[in-house]
Amino acid sequence: MKRAGDVLSFLKKAGTYYLATDDNGQPRVRPFGTVNLFDGRIYIQTGKKKSVSRQLHANPRIEICAFHDGKWLRIAAEAVEDDRREARKSMLDAYPELRSMYDEDDGNTEVFYLKDATAVFSSFTAPDESVAF
DSSP, X not given: OOOHHHHHHHHHHHOOEEEEEEETTEEEEEEEOOXXXXXTEEEEEEETTSHHHXXXXXXXXXXXXXXXXXXXXXXXXXXXXXXXXXXXXXXXXXXXXXXXXXXXXXXXXXXXXXXXXXXXXXXXXXXXXXXXX
């Protein structure tokens, strides 16, 4: 049985995952790489100046897809902004290479946690496994 920790581990191993948002009825998919565990929740990060931020605030329902080692993961969730400095700092501490572009106090960095998430692990050789968190 898979757990939320397996979701985090898979995303970190994959390195790049693809985040899908809604842009007034037009799906938008882009590569992401930040994923972090904070306060018992899985978080992603972006900048408020980006169109993905506007899309997340307009419609927080997202999907994430990642592929690693012949398996893939799909996550459906609600992205909820966490405006606490500690949450932003935790993400940037986990990804220090982002500090050349972001700072927890810059007014641009924002983090979202995944709420009411369902993750499905799939492959061509095994039955799907699901986890809700």
